[in-house]
Amino acid sequence: MSRKVCIAGGATTPFGYPMHLTPEAMIANCIVETQQDIPDFHLRDLDLMIYSHFSVHFGKQLCPEWVVHDHLGLVGVPHFRVENGGNTGGSALYAAFLAVKSGLFDVVGVAGWETMDNVTQSQGSEFIALASDTRYEALAGGIYPIYYAAMAYKFMKEHNLTEEDFALAAIKNRNYAADNPKSQWYRGEYKKYNRDLTIDDVMQSRLISYPLKRYDCCLMSRGGSFALVTSEEWAKKHADGKYVLIDGAGLSSCTIRAGDRLSFPGWTERYGKGYPDMTEFAACRHSGEVAYDMAGIEYKKAVKEVDVAEIHDAFSSSETQIYKALHWCDKDNIREFVRERRTFMDGDVPVNPGGGLMGFGHPVGATGIMSAIEVYYQLTDMIPKKHRSSKTYVRDAQTGLVNSHAGTGTSISNFILRRP
Amino acid sequence: MVDDKRMHKIPDEVEYTDKHSDDFRGDVREHGFQFVGYDWAPEEEQFKIYLHYDQLYYWKLAELSKMGKGFLDGELWGTKCPKCGDKFFPPRVNCWNLDCNLEKTEWIKLKPEGHVHTFTIAGWSGKSSLKRLPFVLAYVVIDGCQTAVANELRGIDPWDAEFGMPVKVVWADPKDRRGTITDFWFEPADGWKPSPMNPEKERIKELCQPVYEWVKTLK
Ligand SMILES: [Zn+2]
Numbered sequence: 001m002s003r004k005v006c007i008a009g010g011a012t013t014p015f016g017y018p019m020h021l022t023p024e025a026m027i028a029n030c031i032v033e034t035q036q037d038i039p040d041f042h043l044r045d046l047d048l049m050i051y052s053h054f055s056v057h058f059g060k061q062l063c064p065e066w067v068v069h070d071h072l073g074l075v076g077v078p079h080f081r082v083e084n085g086g087n088t089g090g091s092a093l094y095a096a097f098l099a100v101k102s103g104l105f106d107v108v109g110v111a112g113w114e115t116m117d118n119v120t121q122s123q124g125s126e127f128i129a130l131a132s133d134t135r136y137e138a139l140a141g142g143i144y145p146i147y148y149a150a151m152a153y154k155f156m157k158e159h160n161l162t163e164e165d166f167a168l169a170a171i172k173n174r175n176y177a178a179d180n181p182k183s184q185w186y187r188g189e190y191k192k193y194n195r196d197l198t199i200d201d202v203m204q205s206r207l208i209s210y211p212l213k214r215y216d217c218c219l220m221s222r223g224g225s226f227a228l229v230t231s232e233e234w235a236k237k238h239a240d241g242k243y244v245l246i247d248g249a250g251l252s253s254c255t256i257r258a259g260d261r262l263s264f265p266g267w268t269e270r271y272g273k274g275y276p277d278m279t280e281f282a283a284c285r286h287s288g289e290v291a292y293d294m295a296g297i298e299y300k301k302a303v304k305e306v307d308v309a310e311i312h313d314a315f316s317s318s319e320t321q322i323y324k325a326l327h328w329c330d331k332d333n334i335r336e337f338v339r340e341r342r343t344f345m346d347g348d349v350p351v352n353p354g355g356g357l358m359g360f361g362h363p364v365g366a367t368g369i370m371s372a373i374e375v376y377y378q379l380t381d382m383i384p385k386k387h388r389s390s391k392t393y394v395r396d397a398q399t400g401l402v403n404s405h406a407g408t409g410t411s412i413s414n415f416i417l418r419r420p
Numbered sequence: 421m422v423d424d425k426r427m428h429k430i431p432d433e434v435e436y437t438d439k440h441s442d443d444f445r446g447d448v449r450e451h452g453f454q455f456v457g458y459d460w461a462p463e464e465e466q467f468k469i470y471l472h473y474d475q476l477y478y479w480k481l482a483e484l485s486k487m488g489k490g491f492l493d494g495e496l497w498g499t500k501c502p503k504c505g506d507k508f509f510p511p512r513v514n515c516w517n518l519d520c521n522l523e524k525t526e527w528i529k530l531k532p533e534g535h536v537h538t539f540t541i542a543g544w545s546g547k548s549s550l551k552r553l554p555f556v557l558a559y560v561v562i563d564g565c566q567t568a569v570a571n572e573l574r575g576i577d578p579w580d581a582e583f584g585m586p587v588k589v590v591w592a593d594p595k596d597r598r599g600t601i602t603d604f605w606f607e608p609a610d611g612w613k614p615s616p617m618n619p620e621k622e623r624i625k626e627l628c629q630p631v632y633e634w635v636k637t638l639k
Pocket of ligand 1: 504505506515517
């Protein structure tokens with residue numbers, strides 16, 4: 001199929017906890033900001049709306065997308081909601097990609113949000129844990145940071161990594177977030193430090209679940225995001241110079257319970273016995289390979305070809321695990337890869353210059369869209385306008401990667417974005 | 421109704437003749453929606469409403485009932501595929517092998533022992549587990565199963581847990597059992613001894629201390 005799909009605009013609200021903005025106002029704000037960048041875009045152009053929202057528990061409102069849709073004045077336009085855990089945003093984007101690729105729609109709006117500040121943090125942790133197999137894991141006291149920590153600890157041992165190696169991702173993303181006025185870190189706790197965060201700060205932060213400390217974990221947030229997914233024809237005509245191509249898109253799945261991955265027949269068939277165990281994200285590797293194939297990127301050359309990436313750093317450890325799953329490094333050189341800071345701004349592949357989930361924040365339904373919009377800004381040279389300075393602007397980036405995760409790696413999507 | 425051996429029978433009517441709701445349900449009150457307060461910030465014109473919501477749920481174990489009843493009796497029941505022989509705990513009622521094409525599995529009683537595949541020391545958890553912190557959550561492979569199951573590892577200082585360590589299943593007092601995964605936990609196998617303190621253990625111990633202190637302050 002030769003029809004090409006584009007991202008031709010988008011915006012994100014500030015992320016915060018707490019923050020005082022209704023979902024309908026969040027999306028309205030994002031659309032207004034998109035129109036400032038793409039003046040030709042009008043609400044009448046939208047011929048499908050896909051809503052990205054994870055948990056109705058946070059709002060005590062089933063079908064909250066209907067509230068937002070009405071509010072935007074879009075009655076009559078087809079709409080549905082995508083829910084896929086932490087990968088809700090990536091999955092909604094994937095649905096929009098399919099809708100345009102199929103030729104059925106030309107202009108699709110993807111709008112996502114989460115209002116996690118409606119409950120306390122410990123209650124929020126428990127709500128999110130309802131996405132795990134509650135009959136076994138959540139009932140035993142498990143919440144997502146705990147599951148991720150158990151996976152990370154084994155990964156750390158088997159790859160000869162240390163807590164400090166994980167902490168590199170934690171400080172990188174937060175320190176980049178300080179350059180992003182919308183990020184929760186810059187708007188919140190950064191004020192307490194007013195300086196770059198150090199490895200020591202991470203090491204001294206409170207235990208969440210060994211080896212993860214507080215600063216190894218992402219932020220619970222309220223926030224919204226919007227992306228305009230269109231045909232190339234529409235983008236050329238209405239957003240010339242401000243659109244990117246979605247050249248690759250992959251979506252894959254893994255078990256809900258991380259403990260079921262030791263010899264899952266489906267993975268044994270693809271990647272051999274004992275893979276992914278509890279240390280790697282098979283769904284990331286697989287969806288990454290699908291996206292690379294579509295975009296014509298050789299796996300081993302991916303680290304050279306991808307110029308900038310926004311990846312789902314729910315935890316510093318998971319960002320590190322993703323480096324390997326995306327073929328940027330392997331078991332033998334991951335230690336050097338991390339320590340040489342190759343994912344920092346001056347490395348081969350700057351990761352999360354927008355701040356990521358640890359810096360920008362993680363209002364689940366908005367997150368994957370936020371990541372895509374940050375890469376879109378990079379590839380359209382809009383970063384200097386959107387961030388506080390050019391410190392987190394990856395100049396001349398041609399190819400970007402967007403990654404979105406759910407569960408303990410239960411659903412993962414990857415997208416390759418390119419300048420036209 | 422299609423007649424196929426892989427399908428699970430759905431009883432027309434279930435009569436729970438052996439009822440225990442009083443013990444467990446206690447005085448859980450179902451409130452439904454309750455509006456219990458509001459805040460107003462005149463300067464910023466911000467209004468916030470407090471909504472409380474409470475609900476009693478029923479989890480029907482249905483095809484997994486044998487597992488729940490087993491917990492009450494201090495027995496660990498898993499399943500096994502008669503075609504390929506894969507063994508599961510938590511039980512899967514159909515085989516996961518696509519080649520077995522949803523073959524119905526058979527119940528088997530598992531030996532209450534296994535080994536730690538991986539683990540972590542939790543210093544933060546959901547609201548209902550805060551007072552148990554810090555605890556070890558271990559993924560344990562029980563009795564040769566193809567999967568690992570997460571549960572608490574007790575009877576050990578958190579920093580003494582080890583990868584691969586042998587563990588046994590320990591049951592809660594019969595009067596405290598609820599037919600759920602929390603009816604048992606893991607403890608080190610008889611005769612197992614932790615290795616001496618080392619820098620990594622010291623580090624974990626140091627991280628745990630503030631958690632112990634913090635938990636003491638919880639009401
Ligand atoms: Zn089988």
